[in-house]
Amino acid sequence: MRESYHESLNSVVEDLVKMTEKVQTAVRLSTKALLDADLTVAEQVISDDLALDAQHDDLEVRCFSLLARQAPVAGELRTVVAAMRMVADLARMGDLAAHIAKIARLRYPERAVPEGLVPNFTLMARVAEEMVETAGRSLRERNAHDAARLADSDEEMDELRKGQFRVLMGKDWPYSVESAVDVALLGRYYERIADHAVIMASRVIYVVTGNHPEGENWTIA
């Protein structure tokens, strides 16, 4: 019985790692949909999000069942509790990728991001995708050191977002109001994906070390 309990717990963590890979793909494809104005890819991200939501529900039930039937303690309890939270973070990141894809779809055949901001969004999307990847790898390898590096990437994301605002708020915004609104919301979505990757990393640190990381770069929700 203990054996099967450990198997159940390990398979929850393995499936979280797989879900992180799917979220990483969703972020990558939503960026492709956005920057290439690719309607087919946008539709794919939006419909794939339903599978992520289903995976969320499945993992949540399995975590609850582990709590109810096994009453884990210490490190195992930390793992189950952290898993319940990580699955919510991952579902949310998937939703945000779908939001990006929906803006791409709304503006098709135009590209929602104006020419002058393509380099900024290209970088922002790359940082966000790498952060999701690092969060997933740190979970797979139980590597608190890798997880801790995510706070630095988040500062890079903040700088990119500030750069975006400088362009948006400058006196000579050369594009439409509609474009400005799209850029503001798209920037927000990438920023939130990055935030959730940092939160996920903080949960990995908690599972591995038993402590919550401290400092202003670590957010709670």
Added chain:
Amino acid sequence: MRESYHESLNSVVEDLVKMTEKVQTAVRLSTKALLDADLTVAEQVISDDLALDAQHDDLEVRCFSLLARQAPVAGELRTVVAAMRMVADLARMGDLAAHIAKIARLRYPERAVPEGLVPNFTLMARVAEEMVETAGRSLRERNAHDAARLADSDEEMDELRKGQFRVLMGKDWPYSVESAVDVALLGRYYERIADHAVIMASRVIYVVTGNHPEGENWTIA
């Protein structure tokens, strides 16, 4: 021992109700800061958010301790798990109110919301605040019926947000690009506060009935 366990669980729920009241105040005051361009109130919301974050940390530790020391089952396990999630929703709603206050502070002494959108934001803020109140009351009274009504309020919020976009995306937006960006983000923050109130209500339904509500108005994260 069982007695003190029940007391601990009840006090967690009572403190969640109190935290919901504080979040409701934060939403109300952030709206006042925004629509009256009141810097003092904006600063208050921003500093009060630190207290909400501390309350989040405290409640999270107490929930974890209940799981670790008492190994609750059935309805009590549902309550502890739901409480862990609700406290995260509440902390997030507090962050969003602080985001609203920060935009009010950034534009002071100007008002961030342009004249023509004041009626829309007044309504949006009222709906958001009422939704937070209803979520808190349904938790205090374990009232799944009241909680279920929140899905309707959320539709009202969606309509208000659509109205905002119609003004923003119209050909004759009479204000600055900066104002358009502020309106887009502020609208997003109120919408997310409403989303979290709906999610919180769905957790109340889960605690009371043992079932997750179904249907497209109920979101998971």
